[in-house]
Amino acid sequence: MNRTTLFGFAPLLASALWGGMYVVSKWGFDAIPPLTLAFLRIVLGAAALGVVVATTTPRRTFAREEWRRFGGLAVWLTAALTTQFVGTDLTNASQGSVLTVLTPVFILGLGVVALDEQLSRRALVGSSLAVFGTFGVLAERSLDTIATNIDPVGIAMLVLSSFFFAGFTVYGKPVIRRYSALEAVTYATILSVPLFGLFVPFELAARDVSLLAVDVTTSVVAAVLYLGLASTATAWYFWYKGMEYTDATHVAVFFFAQPVVGTLLGVAFLGEQVDAGFVVGGVVLAVGVYLVSTDSLD
Known part of the structure; x- marks a missing residue:
């Protein structure tokens, strides 16, 4: 397998890491409010990425316009995660899994509109199959569970999150072309730290919560470490790395793997069962995924 093919599949690894994110986030929400948890996730992810950049890339001096590019990505990122964490807190894991399907749909649309990317017939067929396959995977979950305790604000937040993450994906492409996936995601993440930090005091005051009073259990520590190191630093790098080698519209299809991984993790660790709908x-x-990925790598 050549280098282009190998890194072209990097976003699949990112989706695998995101597969358990909704469950892990719920664990963290039991002890830490959502926006504060998102802030801790970003701080840890930014620190890890900063260390890697400092030790592996040459020192650069960026002009003001270049910092504005990174800052723009930081805004997309902040909007995506704040709405995601609030939405996840207000809904359930099944609703979150269903709504993740919107992210690649938004990426496909923005990729065509903003980047003038073209969808071949093969890629369009592959994307359509991925959509139907994802709904087949999710169909095994009880419709009653998905429809239980629907919070319109939570649903709206998750829809917005899908759109904002699509923006972070698509508008990151020109920055990646100019620099590298590692530098783009690192500086965007670092610049998003103060943006996330703005929400923390207001959330803690509104909920009358003190971080000093948090019951720091093994589950809470594991949740923060997973969110910061795995689903932020590692997954975001893999996601952007794929776009060094292919279009955003082709990277989008790998996002559909997220609910599959989430379901398989439920089977492996929670004793959940799957039916024929999941297999089909x-x-x-x-x-x-095969049709789209091979189309982009030909």
């Missing part, structure tokens, strides 16, 4: 949907999804 997974096969259809895999075919769709």
Whole structure:
């Protein structure tokens, strides 16, 4: 397997890491408010990425316009995560999994509009199969569970989060072309730290919560470490790394793997069961991913 093919599949690893994120986030919400948890996640992720950049890349001096590019990505990132964490807090994991399907749909649309990327017939068919396969995977979950305790604000937040993350993906492409995936995601993440920090005192005051009173259990520590090191530093790098080698519209299809991984983690660690719909949907999804990924790498 050559280098282009290998890194072209890097976003698949990112989706795998994101697969358990909704469950892990729920664990953290039991002890830490959502926006504060998002802030801790970003601080840890930014620190890890900063160390890697400092030790592996040459020192650069960026002009004001270049910092504005990174700052723009930081705004997309902050908007995506704040709405995601608030939305996840107000909904349930099943609703979150269903709504993640919107992210690649938004990426496809923005990629065509903002970057003038073209969707071949093969890629369009593959993307459509991925959508149907994902719904087949999610169909095994109880509709009653998905429809339980629907919070319109939470649903709206998750829809907005999907759009904002699509923006972070698509508008990151020109920055990645100019620099590298590692530098783009690192500086965007570092610049987002103070933006996330603005929300923390207001949230803690509104909820009358003190971080000093948080019950720091093993589960809470594991949740913060997973969110910061795995689903932020590592996953965001893999996501952007894929766009060094292919278009944003092709990277989008790998996002559909997220609910599959989430379900498999539920089977492995929570004793959950899957039915024939999951198997059939997974096969259809895999075919769709194969069509799009091989189209982009030809």
